[in-house]
Amino acid sequence: MPQSADTEAIERDLPHVQRRLDHTRHMRSEPRPIALTGCDDLEREELRRAFTRQLLSPSLTLRTAGRTLHAALADWLFIDLLDGGRWRREVLLGRCGPPGELTEALWAPGELAREVHATGRPQVSARIEDPYALGREERGASWAGLFAGGSLICVPISAGGRSYGTLTAVRLGGSSPPFTRSDAALVAELCDLLALRIELDVAIANG
Structure with a gap:
């Protein structure tokens, strides 16, 4: 089957992408081990x-990229x-549905995404402390209570000096081990990719 123009362009630029990734890894101030709590090296x-x-x-x-990370890493993923200049929640994946009255709030990014975007630094919390870190519904009630006792990771999605947004992964309390710094390093590396x-894609779209 003939390759599409997009496929050929992607394959042509793969060496450049790999060099960029290698450079990004080299410039990290801290080591970034590949580790995932509860999983072996394989x-x-x-x-x-x-x-x-x-x-x-x-x-x-x-959404398809998010599904892969959600299945392997988290109970919820945003x-x-x-x-x-405007934020939007592009992907929302969860293990179970929230109460109906809070569904709309789940589609509104919270302060955590904005903070991580502003600093460019990943955040990991072994226990969710800020009830408004993830968002709130119109009446002001925090829906982060749904994740009481849980842990989270939030990392920037950025390349070439431009930030496209953030990815947040949440584990529910009692269902999984809390996230660690090593887990955050893995998520950050995958988000670099x-x-x-x-x-x-942006470069191809702009010709």
């Missing part, structure tokens, strides 16, 4: 390979994008 490598294969697909969407793919 499972971690399988996740990296599966995610990388997805990134090479011309039909990739943020991808929030900044577009034209995702950002490079977004950057490549």
Whole structure:
């Protein structure tokens, strides 16, 4: 089957993408071990390979990428994008549905995404302390209470000096071990890859 123009462009730019990723890793001030609580080395490598294969697909969407990370890492996962100065929640994935009256609030990014975007630094919390970190519904009631006792990771999605948004992963209290700094390092590395793919798509779209 002939390759599409998008596929050929992606394959042509792969060496450039890999060089950019290697440079990004080198510039990190702290070591970034590949680690995932509860998974062995083989499972971690399988996740990296599966995610990388997805990134090479011309039909990739943020939702399909999010599904892979959600299944492997978290009970809930949000991808929030900044577009034209306005935030929107592009992807929301969860293990179970929230109460109906809070559903709308789940689609509004909270302060955590804005803070991580502003600083460019990942955040990891072994226990969710700020009830408004994830968002609130119109009447002001925090829906972060749904995740009481849980832990979270929030990392920027950025490449080439441009931030596209953030990814937040949440584990529910009692269902999974809390997130660690090593988990945050893994999520940050995968989001580096995702950002490079977004950057490549933007470059192709702009000709």
